[in-house]
Amino acid sequence: MPLSDHKRSLTVFANNHLNGDPDHDYHITLKLEHSLRVLKNARIILEGESIVGRIAQLTTQASLFHDIGRFPQYARYGTFKDADSINHGRLGVLTLRNQEFPRGFSAKDQRLIRAAVGLHNVKEIRKDTPEPLATMAHVVRDADRIDIFSIILDHLDPTAESKPVVIHSxxxxxxxxxxxxxxxxxxxxxxxxxxxxxxxxxxxxxxxxxxxxxxxxxxxxxxxxxxxxxxxxxxxxxxxxxxxxxxxxxxxxxxxxxxx
Ligand SMILES: [Fe+2]
Known part of the structure; x- marks a missing residue:
């Protein structure tokens, strides 16, 4: 299954959480666009670090789906603050399992992708985390942080429209x-x-x-x-x-x- 199909699966899933309210939909779209940019960042990191083959393929999927838990989280709780709602990494693992995403991978590879999604927002990756999971999680975390960096700065720019949910109020x-x-x-x-x-x-x-x-x-x-x-x-x-x-x-x- 080509990467474009996986992107489409995530887009359809995210768009199912739109409800027509501009403020609500803004936050859903923000996370979809974030996911697609994290995918791009991850691919640049994989290339720059010469990480290739199966591990690169699995990491690419984990980066695309890393925030899938954000959509049900926002739809249910109206916040991105895990402490006030639910751990969105763990919710992502459950969501991937329910949706059987990403399609076209063996059960073992799907488990690895889910595990990397579950680790993307933990405070630290334990040193004894086995490969290829450790590399997958590290690339996704770096790719994610680089994009969050720009999102938060853009929202804190004095000329930007304030979005309290994005900057955690x-x-x-x-x-x-x-x-x-x-x-x-x-x-x-x-x-x-x-x-x-x-x-x-x-x-x-x-x-x-x-x-x-x-x-x-x-x-x-x-x-x-x-x-x-x-x-x-x-x-x-x-x-x-x-x-x-x-x-x-x-x-x-x-x-x-x-x-x-
Ligand atoms: Fe996240």
Whole structure:
């Protein structure tokens, strides 16, 4: 089954969750378009990292379907906040099983794809995760984070129309951010959605993702798309933020110079 058919399956499934209300439908369409962009990102990462063959094929499917749980989640709960509704990665696993997606794969390969979908939103991938699952999950997570990075920045742009669901209803105060979130990111650790208070905290969390991306191709994509510059252009310009900015740029240079 060609990839275009799988894309069509996801599109039909997503569109079944539209209800004619513009705000509701905006969120469904946002996640469908996100899924298709994550697929594109994943293919760039696979190529850049020379990951080929069956593992690349399975990863491609996992990237396309990684957020399938978002559609029933939004339709049922009207939120993308897992803490207030349901873990959308696990809901994705159940949805794939019910829909028998993706079609044309062996039961074993479908299980692997579901497992990667279930891991796409866990805080960390355990070091003892077996292959090919570990690689599949890492590529999907990087591809996903790169796209979430631009979605959130676009929604936090001062000229953008505010969509509270997308930015998890955070306080939109251009001058404030939480010290705890800042320190976590400065220590190059993954921030927790539960600790976000201000919209700037979300931007800090995104910047923190830079340090935990698995592949240098992913860092290159972030750099090429100017996402770090865009993030710092929104944050306040105090000394602490400038320290983090220097650190982020140094990190990107280091990673990209080491890319073959
Ligand atoms: Fe997700």
């Amino acid at each position: 955070l306080i939109h105060d251009p001058q404030h951010y939480s010290e705890e979130v800042y320190q976590t990111v400065l220590a190059e650790k993954t921030g927790d959605y539960g600790h976000l208070r201000y919209s700037n905290d979300f931007i800090l969390l995104l910047i923190g993702w830079l340090f935990v991306l698995k592949y240098s191709t992913s860092v290159r994509l972030i750099a090429e798309r100017g996402l770090i510059e865009q993030a710092f252009s929104i944050l306040p310009k105090d000394d602490k933020i400038l320290t983090l900015k220097d650190k982020s740029h140094a990190f990107m240079r280091y990673k990209i110079e080491r890319t073959p």
